[in-house]
Amino acid sequence: MKLQQLSVFLENRPGRLGAPLEAIAAAGINILTLSLADTAQFGILRLIVREWDKAKAILEQAGWIVNLTEVVAVEVPDRPGGLAGVLDVIEGAELNIEYVYAFSLRRDDKAVLIFRFEHPDQAIQVLLGQGLHVIDGDELMGYVG
Amino acid sequence: MLRELWNDAEGGFHPASAPDFLPTEALREVQLRRLRAVVAHAYEKVPLYRTRMDERGLTPAAIQGLADIARLPFTVKADLRDTYPFGLFASPMSDVVRLHASSGTTGKPIVVAYTREDVEVWSEVMARTLAACGLHRGDILQNAFGYGLFTGGLGAHYGAETLGATVVPISGGNSDRQIMLIRDFGVSAICCTPSYFTHLVERAGELGVDLRALPLRIGIFGAEPWTDAMRDHIEAAAGIRVFDIYGLSEIIGPGVASECGEQNGLHIFEDHFYPEIIDPETGEVLPDGAEGELVLTTLSKRAMPMLRYRTRDITALIAEPCPCGRTLRRMRRIGRRSDDMxxxxxxxxxxxxxxxxxxxxxxxxxxxxxxxxxxxxxxxxxxxxxxxxxxxxxxxxxxxxxxxxxxxxxxxxxxxxxxxxxxxxxxxxxxxxxxxxxxxxxxx
Known part of the structure; x- marks a missing residue:
């Protein structure tokens, strides 16, 4: 049920974001979504891609430091209060969220959020138990065609 | 020589290493005899030395014992620059067979010269260096020190040939090729700077080459200060034993001092290079064991003798006997240079x-x-x-x-x-x- 997220270290200066994205694009790998966390001094680019192992190899070959993290994709009703409902479940179970970002793609009336939990396996059990839709890799790839 | 009688191909010592084990008394005798000769030679042939000694009322006859060396004036790097290019040469160009020069970070480089005898001494001390690091005939040495005006490349090259090891004269740079040859030739030893080898380890990892699985077993590193922690890291990452060597162009190049199998201080080849430790502020000579600036006198150099050359390197002399059996005094690894500060x-x-x-x-x-x-x-x-x-x-x-x-x-x-x-x-x-x-x- 977990997704593999790639994280790439970047210096926080102009032009640094483009290079890793171009390297992945040049290999024909589709980037499903990304998020950038930054401080004044450095940034961390997080990526969900179709072929994470191939993308990781390409980035490392080109000299980037790449970290692999398991994240959880959860479907959220795309209406006011949709996210709040999911967060209620998470808080109620006292699951610790390291960070969260939205998936760029929407289908029907749903949105997808990517969660980085401290304990992803435990979180998946709780979310499934509450009837929430946790999206696995195959399903996610199916959406983007 | 009856090479077939040597056992050095099996790991025994090369005959060139014999002076490493001289009884201390005999070593001091050799030093004094050579010191008196080199001071006389320098006084006679080099105006700078003659002028400075005359100013102090000294003649070569003032050197009666080894302790008298402290009466001689120091020589510093600026003296080499001020007399650029050939002002400190003590031999006519017809006797000089080699010139080297430092890159020099400011202005003019410094130039050093060798007679044929000087090149032989240099080959001998580098062979003793490599032998002390555990090399012997049958080893394949990849020499990744730069060849050219820098003394590292040719110094290690001549030493390895004198020892009878096989040299791969690849020089510095082109890391992918370095790694390919280490693997394809079954290279057993490499010499270069520690920072360059760290880079090679990193690059080998990227290329999927596991250095630990290859025959490479010895690293001989020098030309820049490094730390024991860096040694531990390199030894673990590459699966080799790593030795520190020391030298400087002004004295001869690499081959002034080398670690032995104990990896605990560098033996100074003091039958050719006489060491002193001084207080860098006052110039006063300090006893063995005290930390200070290393000062070296070349005891056998002909083309360019150096009297009491201030190296700017901070270390201490270790007089205690080394378990390896060498009677040569050791100097502590140089962690810092006074001009790096x-x-x-x-x-x-x-x-x-x-x-x-x-x-x-x-x-x-x-x-x-x-x-x-x-x-x-x-x-x-x-x-x-x-x-x-x-x-x-x-x-x-x-x-x-x-x-x-x-x-x-x-x-x-x-x-x-x-x-x-x-x-x-x-x-x-x-x-x-x-x-x-x-x-x-x-x-x-």
Missing amino acids: FIIRGVNVFPSQVEAALLAVEGTLPHYQIILSRQQGLDQMAVEVEVTPEVFSDKVGALEGVRARLAKSIEHILGIRVELRLVEPRSIARSEGKAKRVIDRRNG
Whole structure:
């Protein structure tokens, strides 16, 4: 049920974001979504891609430091209060969220959020138990065609 | 020579190593005899030495015992620059068979000369160096010191041939080819700077070559100060034993001193290079065991004798016998050079202190660079550290924590504030010779 997220270290200066994205694009790998966390001094680019192992190899070959993290994709009703409902479940179970970002793609009336939990396996059990839709890799790839 | 009678191909000592084991009394006799000869030669042939000795009312006859060396004036690097190019030569050009020159960071290079006998002595001390590091006939040595005006390449080359080892004269640079030859030739030993070998280890990993699985067993590193922690890291990463060697062009090049199998101090080939330790402030000679600046006198050089040359290297002499059996005194590994030091806001800083601070946090030494600048009249020190897979995290807080710990570790050791920047891998230029650890942008 977990997704593999790639994280790439970047210096926080102009032009640094483009290079890793171009390297992945040049290999024909589709980037499903990304998020950038930054401080004044450095940034961390997080990526969900179709072929994470191939993308990781390409980035490392080109000299980037790449970290692999398991994240959880959860479907959220795309209406006011949709996210709040999911967060209620998470808080109620006292699951610790390291960070969260939205998936760029929407289908029907749903949105997808990517969660980085401290304990992803435990979180998946709780979310499934509450009837929430946790999206696995195959399903996610199916959406983007 | 009856080469077939030597047992040096099986790991025994090469006959060239014999002087390493001279009884101390015999060694002192050799030193005194050679010292008197070299002082007479320098006085007779080099105007600078004659003038300075005359000013002190000294003639070569003043050298009656080894302790009399302290009566002689020092020679410093500026003397080589001031007499550029050939002013300190004691032999006519018809006897000189080789010139080398330092790159020189400011202005003119310094030039050094060798007679045929000097080249033979150099070959001998380098053969003794390699033998002390465990090399013998049958070994394949990849010589990644630069060939050319720099003394490292040719010094190691002649030493290896004298020893009877097989030399791969690849010189510095072209890391992918270096790794290919190490693997394809079954290279058993390599000599280069420690920072360049660290780079080779890194590159081998990227190419999927596991150096630990190859026949490579000995690393012979020199030409820049490095630390025991760096040695531990390299030994583990490459599965080899690593030895520190020491030398400088002004004296002969590499081959002045070398570690032995004990890896505990470098034996000075003192039958050719007489060591003293002085207080760098007062010039006073310090006893064995005391830390100070290393001063060397060449006892057998003909083309360019050096009397009491101040090396700027900070170390101490170890007189205690070494378990390896060599009677040559040892010097402590040089962690710092007095001219590597920089002063920031009144604090003396050595790059090795920054290294120790980074090692304390990361466990291994990351690539780093110190950048000094002046902002609104105030000196600033920044340290750029390349992020490694070991410390990288997808969480901002964790990475910020690494940055803060590195900064705090440096501030704790130096007592001054530093700006610590995490930078991308490979963003700090790799050197193929001596690593450039400090960039000073304060001038102007």
